[in-house]
Amino acid sequence: MNDIRPWRTIERRQSRQIMVGSVPVGGDAPITVQTMTNTPTSDAAATIDQIRRCEEAGADIIRVSCPDTDSTAAFKQIARAAQVPLVADIHFHYKRALEAADAGAACLRINPGNIGSNERVAEVVRAAKANGCAIRIGVNAGSLEKDLLEKYGEPCPEALIESALDHIKLLQDHDFHEYKVAVKASDVFLAVAAYHGLAEAVDCPLHLGITEAGGLIGGTVKSSIGLGSLLWAGIGDTIRVSLSAEPEQEVRVGFEILKALGLRTRGVRVVSCPSCARQGFDVIRTVQTLEERLQHIKTPLSLSVLGCVVNGPGEARETDIGLTGGGNGKHMVYLSGMKDHHIEDGDMLDHIVKLVEEKAAAIEAEKDDAGETAAVAAE
Structure with a gap:
């Protein structure tokens, strides 16, 4: 709104x-x-x-x-x-x-x-x-x-x-x-x-x-x-x-x-592709697992999960954390819309969950700091 x-x-x-x-x-x-x-x-x-x-x-x-x-x-x-x-x-x-x-x-x-x-x-x-x-x-x-x-x-x-x-x-x-x-x-x-x-x-x-x-x-x-x-x-x-x-x-x-509809935000908003033969990892199962493991996150933030580099970089630029599929079992991780590092298949799920949890904690900490600053200014 x-x-x-x-x-x-x-x-x-x-x-x-x-x-x-x-x-x-x-x-x-x-x-x-x-x-x-x-x-x-x-x-x-x-x-x-x-x-x-x-x-x-x-x-x-x-x-x-x-x-x-x-x-x-x-x-x-x-x-x-x-x-x-x-x-x-x-x-x-x-x-x-x-x-x-x-x-x-x-x-x-x-x-x-x-x-x-x-x-x-x-x-x-x-x-x-x-x-x-x-x-x-x-x-x-x-x-x-x-x-x-x-x-x-x-x-x-x-x-x-x-x-x-x-x-x-x-x-x-x-x-x-x-x-x-x-x-x-x-x-x-x-x-x-x-x-x-x-x-x-x-x-x-x-x-x-x-x-x-x-x-x-x-x-x-x-x-x-x-x-x-x-x-x-x-x-x-x-x-x-x-x-x-x-x-x-x-x-x-x-x-x-x-x-x-942009009327209210709560938890992780996942942007993900329907997957196709170009996918570098199993997008469907990955998204299902991430949605289940991230249900405890209440802080509004966005996560893109795209199987290849056709639309992946563009979507990743618009989300807090992004994952795009790559070759040889290595995939690109984006933070705040920018390429940051690669991650291998075996570590991917735990790594993304950790990044989301850390991002949520950082957002909440910023809110707390802003609240304390406002309270001090009001005194």
């Missing part, structure tokens, strides 16, 4: 900001990445373990389903252990929302119109206000209200938007404004059209998602097309990539989408 080239500029929709626990959502806050646990919430140990993996992957906010009293009973322990804010997912039973709010939820995922009477909505709002909870309205094409399906005949953008506005009004009638909204569908065209329409109708933060997107590959493609097009248009304040995969994978895919 700070790139001076106009063809790379994304102007984000101006939404008002809410807080989900300690995490700002909307306004000029970074676009947050969410996921959802899939362990039985009543099994606190298993759920906490999964949350830890998601936190390591970079999740900003994590959703936990609370379908019954055993789940909300365990939620308090889970919330205490979590290092990021938790959203309690409530579908129909308003008492679960009350219990989750008291147990430490930073946000309640609930559709006010689905929990019954206006008094029940009022109770949930009172509990949310008392505990500092936000609310996420989650409209889904697969569970639209019967009257809207009868009115429109099928799920359509207008139906999703009307549902969202109806739920919003229920909260506003009780003077509650700390909410964000999603209008999800598994159909990319439907979801994108609904989000565009809702973005024009409201000023609240929008939670993006293509629901029931599929497995790791298919779901990543659908989510990248849908979320990518919306984010490119400046729409979206927080995202969840819905995959039939482990939740930490959702987090990684989410960050890759944001990195590709």
Whole structure:
């Protein structure tokens, strides 16, 4: 977003900001990445373990389903252990929302119109206000209200938007404004059209998602097309990539989408070729191994891995660290865009990992020094 080239500029929709626990959502806050646990919430140990993996992957906010009293009973322990804010997912039973709010939820995922009477909505709002909870309205094409399906005949953008506005009004009638909204569908065209329409109708933060997107590959493609097009248009304040995969994978895919658009950076951005007969080493296996071994790096930096010298030098000039394939098992390593030294096949992987770790440490040290200098200057 700070790139001076106009063809790379994304102007984000101006939404008002809410807080989900300690995490700002909307306004000029970074676009947050969410996921959802899939362990039985009543099994606190298993759920906490999964949350830890998601936190390591970079999740900003994590959703936990609370379908019954055993789940909300365990939620308090889970919330205490979590290092990021938790959203309690409530579908129909308003008492679960009350219990989750008291147990430490930073946000309640609930559709006010689905929990019954206006008094029940009022109770949930009172509990949310008392505990500092936000609310996420989650409209889904697969569970639209019967009257809207009868009115429109099928799920359509207008139906999703009307549902969202109806739920919003229920909260506003009780003077509650700390909410964000999603209008999800598994159909990319439907979801994108609904989000565009809702973005024009409201000023609240929008939670993006293509629901029931599929497995790791298919779901990543659908989510990248849908979320990518919306984010490119400046729409979206927080995202969840819905995959039939482990939740930490959702987090990684989410960050890759944001990195590709220059909206947020985290960890190593790998530039690599698809490989061909010119390759001087096994590019595919090398990249797979490096991505696995560099998952612990949180500092934003770039690494190019190219199998030959056709495009390798050009890509290496644009990355912090570069590797291009050469002959006789010797390959060129670039540092800060300049040729630096050769490395042999047997030492290549360990060497590149070490260079990335050292570069990340140097960047963090520079940040610390800059922070100390600024603090001294302010005194």
